[in-house]
Amino acid sequence: MSDFAWRLLWMVILGGGLLGMAGLLLAVGVGSVRELKMSLEELRHGSDDKAADDDAGAESGAGSGDGSGDEMGPSR
Amino acid sequence: MGLFHTEFGTIDWIIVAVYLAGSILIGVWANRYVGGLSDYLVAGRTLRIRLALATMTGTELGLVTVMYVAQLGYTKQFASLYLAVIEVAGLAVIGITGLVVFRLRQEAVLTVPEYYQRRYTQTVRVVGAVMMVLAGVLNMGVFLKAGSLFLVGVTGLEDPMAMKLIMSGLLLLVLFYTVLGGMVSVVITDLIQFLVLGVGSLVVSYYVLSELGGVGGLWELSTSTYVNPLLIDNPVTEAAADGVGPWMLTAQWLTLSIAVMLWPATLSRTLAVKTPTVARRLYLFSTIPFLARRTLPALWGIGAFAFFTLNTELGSEFQQSIDSKQLSTLSAMPLYLAKIIPSGLLGLVTAAMLAAFMSTHDSYLLCWSGVVAQDIVAPLCGGLSDRRRVLVTRISIVVIGAFLLFWGLWYEVGQELWDYLAITGTVYLSGALPVIVGGLYWRRASSAGALAALVCGVMGVCGLAQVIDAINSTFFPDPRGFQVFPAMMMLLTMVTPTLVFIPVSLLLPDRPRTDQPGDREAVS
Numbered sequence: 001m002s003d004f005a006w007r008l009l010w011m012v013i014l015g016g017g018l019l020g021m022a023g024l025l026l027a028v029g030v031g032s033v034r035e036l037k038m039s040l041e042e043l044r045h046g047s048d049d050k051a052a053d054d055d056a057g058a059e060s061g062a063g064s065g066d067g068s069g070d071e072m073g074p075s076r
Numbered sequence: 077m078g079l080f081h082t083e084f085g086t087i088d089w090i091i092v093a094v095y096l097a098g099s100i101l102i103g104v105w106a107n108r109y110v111g112g113l114s115d116y117l118v119a120g121r122t123l124r125i126r127l128a129l130a131t132m133t134g135t136e137l138g139l140v141t142v143m144y145v146a147q148l149g150y151t152k153q154f155a156s157l158y159l160a161v162i163e164v165a166g167l168a169v170i171g172i173t174g175l176v177v178f179r180l181r182q183e184a185v186l187t188v189p190e191y192y193q194r195r196y197t198q199t200v201r202v203v204g205a206v207m208m209v210l211a212g213v214l215n216m217g218v219f220l221k222a223g224s225l226f227l228v229g230v231t232g233l234e235d236p237m238a239m240k241l242i243m244s245g246l247l248l249l250v251l252f253y254t255v256l257g258g259m260v261s262v263v264i265t266d267l268i269q270f271l272v273l274g275v276g277s278l279v280v281s282y283y284v285l286s287e288l289g290g291v292g293g294l295w296e297l298s299t300s301t302y303v304n305p306l307l308i309d310n311p312v313t314e315a316a317a318d319g320v321g322p323w324m325l326t327a328q329w330l331t332l333s334i335a336v337m338l339w340p341a342t343l344s345r346t347l348a349v350k351t352p353t354v355a356r357r358l359y360l361f362s363t364i365p366f367l368a369r370r371t372l373p374a375l376w377g378i379g380a381f382a383f384f385t386l387n388t389e390l391g392s393e394f395q396q397s398i399d400s401k402q403l404s405t406l407s408a409m410p411l412y413l414a415k416i417i418p419s420g421l422l423g424l425v426t427a428a429m430l431a432a433f434m435s436t437h438d439s440y441l442l443c444w445s446g447v448v449a450q451d452i453v454a455p456l457c458g459g460l461s462d463r464r465r466v467l468v469t470r471i472s473i474v475v476i477g478a479f480l481l482f483w484g485l486w487y488e489v490g491q492e493l494w495d496y497l498a499i500t501g502t503v504y505l506s507g508a509l510p511v512i513v514g515g516l517y518w519r520r521a522s523s524a525g526a527l528a529a530l531v532c533g534v535m536g537v538c539g540l541a542q543v544i545d546a547i548n549s550t551f552f553p554d555p556r557g558f559q560v561f562p563a564m565m566m567l568l569t570m571v572t573p574t575l576v577f578i579p580v581s582l583l584l585p586d587r588p589r590t591d592q593p594g595d596r597e598a599v600s
Contacts (some may be wrong), residue, residue, distance in 0.1 A: 017371025035127040
């Protein structure tokens, strides 16, 4: 490969990096903020559900009092 | 204009302080969303493609990346961009085929060693986790120094104590919000950091390009610099064999191709996405930010090279500082930016780079400490409650942070920063390659083979400059005769575990598996 071809390749790569970052900011920026809100909402509901489960377990006497509800594995 | 002259002023300090205070508030706020271990380590697997992509960019475009890519741009100019081609090609192949990551996400594990137990045994899991943490923490050990070198260069703080205080302060800040909010906090801060960093990197690139005379000036510059990475001699320096060359190119190709597939911090984001398909798509779309992370800082390094070459007085002062070991080529880019970017914008750029620093540190801290809790302490203790695992993870974050501070203060990197990172990464990658890929695609892969491969990964440290010097002075004392060199050691240590894994698996196959209740319990 000649030096000219290498130089041309690197200019294309550098241009791709610049345009890529600009495009990424435009394409992902706004959408990702919306998706973050959705994820936080899901996490909040998950936490609420877990708290409700723990409360129910404690009321029915199923819990050991040492956080046995914590023994469950992570959600899959 | 002196070497440490900077445009960094009061307004810039204010911008940086506001940004850092915001990060602390986010850490406190995110804590309310952490319900259990899954929330803490993988944000409850709630990430969708855009958010995952933004946070992955935040993690992978860290300040250490900016520093080492700019250093390569300064020392090897355009030829340094070969790493961008290798990395993007590797990601594209994984993104199109789903190689490894699709099946790994299907396994629904929280960490890579958890997969080791599912496929092999608990012993493989613990040994694999130890190797992973060893490699990861050694790898991460220089991040802090790279970050503080940037800040010292940009702000013009010459006092050596200033660097130590900056390192400690930055680390404490990251520890604070990572310990508190786990992956939820990491995802939120990474998103903000992605936005700040993206804008900041484009602003810097604009100023660098303007300083170089636009695209025409850049093209002109390429005629008198190093462009062909196949040449082992860099034509702009007098020293012999200080370019890339075929050996290093091959070693880097192998290491980087495996790293994009198996590096745990990247995989942890893959394991946090909603579905295996999103995991595959994440890799395909990641080609864009990964291209940016390998090119934009290289452009800044090339700009620094042109600046110090044209400004002969400053250039010779800088070279003298390097020769007397007061500075290294890592400082070229921040010293250059401090002179070409006006006050106000320099504060924004510094905040962006701090964003880069923190977004990598938080993810890495969480990743390694999660492995300590999940894959070393929990299996050895016969299982831990969800709450205790979060506690162990938090303690591990603090312990690893203390080590990073200690290592960052005294360890001197004997080679270019990227070479150090690649070599320490090899300790994990070389063993993980056969164990993960073999486990997913080869039925005869055995636990004995996996253990042998993982242990062989320790050989990776043989690529460090200090170890190579010791080997040469002991076994090959004649400098004109045969001597081992970094690229050779990288290749050797990368392929050895695979060469060990295959025959050991064939010679010592696993017994037909029966249900192991203890294993299952610990896996979950």
